[in-house]
Amino acid sequence: MEELIGKLWHNWVTKAAGGHYPDAAVTLPEIEKTAGILFRAFGGDPGLKVAAATAEQHGARRNWLQRLAGSQEKVSQARRDAETLRLPPEIAAFPDKSLNRDLYLWLAAQAACDIAPHRGWFIRNQQAAATALQRYPGLRPRYERLVEAHLAARIAPEKLPPDEAAQENALRAALRAPGTVDGLTPLHSTQSRPPQPILLWLIAAEHDAPANKTGGGDEPPQEGSGHSGESREAHKAEQVETPDNKAPLLAMFRAESLPTWAEYVRVNRAYDEDENPDAQQAARDLDRLSLTRDGQTAKSRVKFDLDLPSEAEDDLPVGPGIPLPEWDYRKEILLADHCHLQPMTARDAGSAPLPAELAATAKKLRNQFSALAPQRRWLKAQPDGPELDVDACVRNLSDRRAGQTPETGNYLAQARCERDLACLLLADLSMSTDAPISDTHRIIDVIRDAILLFSEALTATGDRFGIYGFSSLRREHVRYHLLKDFGERYDGAARARILTMKPGFYTRMGAAIRQSAQILAEQPASRRLLLIITDGKPNDLDLYDSRYGIEDTRVAVHEARGMGLTPFCVTVDREAGSYLPYLFGPAGFCVIRKPEELPRRLPLLYAQLTRN
Known part of the structure; x- marks a missing residue:
């Protein structure tokens, strides 16, 4: 009562x-x-x-x-x-x-x-x-x-x-x-x-x-997408040193500390610790969140030490690496050779068949996409050909008897209807793709399945395509994974490299788009589609985690368009509507709100983008 x-x-x-x-x-x-x-x-x-x-x-x-x-x-x-x-x-x-x-x-x-x-x-x-x-x-x-x-x-x-x-x-x-x-x-x-x-x-x-100074009151920056349906709240934040809690009870009851006592949030910048179910309510009750780098747990120390895999376990680097520019929106200049992109390929991937659970869907897609394959058609009224064009012969004979000179030939000829199209698929392999979407699947799993089905569908059309993946760890280490090059067939070896995909680090998207645009621009095709799959906005451990990354990616997309390419982004990030229109334009992206639908929808999106 x-x-x-x-x-x-x-x-x-x-x-x-x-x-x-x-x-x-x-x-x-x-x-x-x-x-x-x-x-x-x-x-x-x-x-x-x-x-x-x-x-x-x-x-x-x-x-x-x-x-x-x-x-x-x-x-x-x-x-x-x-x-x-x-x-x-x-x-x-x-x-x-x-x-x-x-x-x-x-x-x-x-x-x-x-x-x-x-x-x-x-x-x-x-x-x-x-x-x-x-x-x-x-x-x-x-x-x-x-x-x-x-x-x-x-x-x-x-x-x-x-x-x-x-x-x-x-x-x-x-x-x-x-x-x-x-x-x-x-x-x-x-x-x-x-x-x-x-x-x-x-x-x-x-x-x-x-x-x-501390991020404008934003939530602590995190790599990857926003898949949570919870509402976002802004908080005032400040960067502080880790407090000395050797005698926390004594410190709590010191009289001089009572007016200013507050909690701090233990945040590891690169990785999430176990979630505290009461943290959100506690944050609402605080006037200011104090953030500190805290590597006390063994879990954090091990992850920090293993940021980069050992050379024996890592993918094989291809060549010495490629210097690439980056756009600095604050100075409005393109910084030459600001990033270092390292092409890589899977180590000892071998050969692999298509997973059994995808076989039925792949067969259905191949049957559907075979309708897009180049077909031969008859050209009428040709000056030469293997067969007579009866209609043209009758028309020409009638013209002669009427005193006119025929203007068409009398033969049928066959012509091959080529699809003069090349597509480069660029997959985001950042660490956020390790996030689960169900009890059995992660985001990286649905991206892998989507790429496999996409490849199976394109083998039925005969379109030329290449598949690459990327992640980054600051500007000096942009990893660019070769999964299938334009010059090779889609076979067991390419399939094995796709199956070995694993989550990497961060999402320095501008450098990956620039390198992909260079590769795609070299393909002899009248239409060239740059298809990007991602689960979050551009970010990295440095300034790229802010508007800097958005602006650099936007300039990279504009550069690709200037080379005659068509960039299109497919994302499973539910918050993408707030930044993708600025990056790709209102018709340059598609948000798939249920990630598990990506394998089924990606080939259909490709068919829609290339049907004309």
Whole structure:
């Protein structure tokens, strides 16, 4: 009974305190796609991704009901940095759901018009708002409704101390007429509080600086795809030294440590430890996550030491390696010979038959794809040929008797209808492909099965194709695995190399695409398809784990198109819709949300891409 009464009291007082209307809430997943399109349509940086903002304590005054309810202590505000446009994970500030939705759209428009990101917070937001209203006058009615609804929810200036009231009046004037207020008067008293958060503006630039040092509040970076269906939340993070826990109980109860005591998250950058089922809830309760490199467990030490396999167990390198350029979007230059790509082939792979469980599907695909194989057809009215064209003979004879000169020949000739097409399949063999999708299969298993069935299908068409795989460990070690070259037949040896595929390291996709494009461009074909299979976005242990990798891959794709190739990406990453349109264009990729469907769908996708 006590717990029930406590819940009822909490719900009532929170509702009475105002500022939060859950029945009218709009969440970021509902509006993320629309906001992203609007941001880019209004001229925003197309390389920025849309993600959730962190909730931070603002320190401003609250009304007595909010203090009684313990609500509105934190607020999530929009901000943008070099890589991300962060919007609140949920907006429920107004009782009207349409206003909450309009606030998301206004924030996207204001971020797109942020023409002075290096100016102070107050001037920067005024200029952005004024620019948005000037460029897109149709936004003004929505903006004015949002301003009035927001001002009505703020504490009135007359209820504030004089210096805070002066700032509040200036803020209200700046919201109603952006660009007309030059600055805020400083606070005089040590008891004064900062202004209440302005939901229509981007967060102050100075608040972004600490986050940029540690990844902008992102979740700890991980290699590979996002297959989890759980919602993503942003957290403030900082990099710290591993705490000395020789006497953890004594440290916990030291009086001077009580105000600042907090937990830290043990994260190994390259590999996941055993999951803690309570970690997600614990993260929600912390204001800031502290991350530290911790290699105390034997498991972590062994994995770190075995980052690269021994020479006797590794694939055979082919040649001395290939230097390749890489695009640095910050300097807007192509760094010559920045990466080292090492072609490799399987050691002692031997020969192998097609796995029995794929035999029936392979036979069906070969029968279907045989219809695409080159067929001979008869050409009529030819000047020479093995047989007479009766229709042409009758027509020519009739023309002569009518006094006309025949313009066609009298013979039938056979012509072979060639499919002048070459395809290079590039498979992502990063460590994330070791992730399970069922009790019996991993992502690498379905990629392997898909490549085998793809190869079986293409042998029926006679199309020329090559198969390669890649992974990387920083820019000095990009591994490029030869599975089937264009100049060799698809036989037991090629099949054995495909069967020996195993997860590697990271996903430096730009270098792999550049090398694949060079190989494919040398093939004598009128149509050349570069087909990429992946399970996550480009990343590596260095800067490639950020926007750097996205921009380099995008430039590599554009270079491939400039060589007359057709790049197309097939992914099993459920989050790929947020970055693949930027990399490959709206029609240059396909997301397969159920990885187990990849073997069946890959040959059919190829048939669709090459049917014309």
